[in-house]
Amino acid sequence: MFRKLFFEGIPMKVTRVVAGAAVAAAVLVSLNAQGAPAAPAKPAAAPEAAAIAAHGGDASTLRALAKRTGVRIGTAVDMAALADDTTYRERVAAEFNSVTAENVMKWQFLEPERGVSDFAAADELVDFARRNGQQVRGHTLLWHNQNPAWLTSGVNSGEIDAAELRQILRQHIYTVAGHFRGKVYGWDVVNEVIDDNGNLRDTFWLRMLGPGYIADAFRWAHQADPKAKLYLNDYNVEGINAKSTKYFELAKQLRKDGVPVHGFGMQGHLGVQYGFDGTALDNVLRFEKLGLETAFTEVDVRMILPVDNPKLQAQAAGYTLLLQACLLAKRCVSFTVWGFTDKYSWVPGFFSGQGAANLLDENFAPKPAYQAVSNSLTLAGR
Numbered sequence: 001m002f003r004k005l006f007f008e009g010i011p012m013k014v015t016r017v018v019a020g021a022a023v024a025a026a027v028l029v030s031l032n033a034q035g036a037p038a039a040p041a042k043p044a045a046a047p048e049a050a051a052i053a054a055h056g057g058d059a060s061t062l063r064a065l066a067k068r069t070g071v072r073i074g075t076a077v078d079m080a081a082l083a084d085d086t087t088y089r090e091r092v093a094a095e096f097n098s099v100t101a102e103n104v105m106k107w108q109f110l111e112p113e114r115g116v117s118d119f120a121a122a123d124e125l126v127d128f129a130r131r132n133g134q135q136v137r138g139h140t141l142l143w144h145n146q147n148p149a150w151l152t153s154g155v156n157s158g159e160i161d162a163a164e165l166r167q168i169l170r171q172h173i174y175t176v177a178g179h180f181r182g183k184v185y186g187w188d189v190v191n192e193v194i195d196d197n198g199n200l201r202d203t204f205w206l207r208m209l210g211p212g213y214i215a216d217a218f219r220w221a222h223q224a225d226p227k228a229k230l231y232l233n234d235y236n237v238e239g240i241n242a243k244s245t246k247y248f249e250l251a252k253q254l255r256k257d258g259v260p261v262h263g264f265g266m267q268g269h270l271g272v273q274y275g276f277d278g279t280a281l282d283n284v285l286r287f288e289k290l291g292l293e294t295a296f297t298e299v300d301v302r303m304i305l306p307v308d309n310p311k312l313q314a315q316a317a318g319y320t321l322l323l324q325a326c327l328l329a330k331r332c333v334s335f336t337v338w339g340f341t342d343k344y345s346w347v348p349g350f351f352s353g354q355g356a357a358n359l360l361d362e363n364f365a366p367k368p369a370y371q372a373v374s375n376s377l378t379l380a381g382r
């Protein structure tokens with residue numbers, strides 16, 4: 001499948017597979033250029049590598065099927081499950097070629113004490129990914145949730161004023177994007193900065209720093225890691241609506257101002273009880289017309305429990321809608337699920353009475369949605 005891609009600003013016709021390989025090579029080169037330990041040409045043999053073969057090998061895993069489409073297939077990773085649950089670990093390795101930290105790259109975990117960085121858990125994920133030939137999406141440099149207590153209490157008490165907050169944010173972005181330079185291929189630079197009515201979200205960032213904090217965050221991230229793809233990321237922006245339209249206007253303005261924004265991330269937290277918005281592809285395409293790449297970054301499709309067959313079918317349709325929008329678009333580079341087994345999912349804890357949002361059930365058995373994703377990738381590949 002030949003597609004028109006823009007690589008380093010030069011329009012070229014390449015297969016997406018070739019483009020993916022070029023990106024991987026660039027990551028290796030940049031690692032070496034920074035004096036980091038030279039990456040081996042092939043990922044070192046690891047127990048997880050055997051798992052890839054054990055789960056159908058190259059022929060049938062999602063990552064093998066996705067490779068033939070040029071769209072990366074990713075999952076959020078729960079580090080506790082990765083440490084404790086062998087089946088989970090094997091499936092992460094076997095099925096996905098991209099990973100996102102579900103939590104451990106958030107500020108709360110990276111700087112629990114002011115001035116003291118703790119990269120241990122995040123580095124573990126980066127190492128796991130390297131051993132298994134996977135790429136890493138960075139999530140997230142700036143959010144209104146999961147910030148360290150010292151930061152939120154300092155802001156709330158007035159101990160940290162606007163000028164200091166700006167310095168703190170800049171330092172955080174330099175430190176974190178700098179630490180992972182060459183190790184993550186992209187960052188959700190700002191997460192959820194627009195509300196459902198299409199206004200800039202009322203957060204302490206906006207109240208204290210004014211709307212310019214968004215452009216600042218992108219500029220600082222670009223300074224710290226000039227090769228990383230820098231993303232706006234949010235939920236309820238999969239279709240054309242007030243919120244996604246505000247992002248469209250914001251992205252257009254930022255690009256016009258020369259701010260280094262490269263991508264639009266649509267989280268994709270859907271629920272079968274709401275139905276699905278058929279404008280997803282049009283939405284993706286309008287962002288791509290601005291010159292941005294796109295990605296589905298946190299897909300899951302929840303349901304009101306108990307599970308039944310019609311809900312499972314609807315769930316499969318929800319996954320399919322978003323995946324096909326990505327496959328049909330020209331510059332949609334990845335499709336990431338927010339967890340892949342119902343055994344570990346944020347959904348039941350946040351939406352009472354809801355769950356079963358993932359591709360595999362709590363025993364790692366594939367649901368119709370897994371089959372649907374697999375079929376879409378199979379049919380889209382070449």
Ligand code: 9MR
Pocket residue numbers: 102103145146191235267298346
């Ligand atoms: O899945 C994450 C969960 O473990 C955390 O407790 C939660 C805290 O708010 O964040 C979840 O991940 C969120 C992501 O970082 C941003 N988009 C919404 C995700 C689901 O809430």
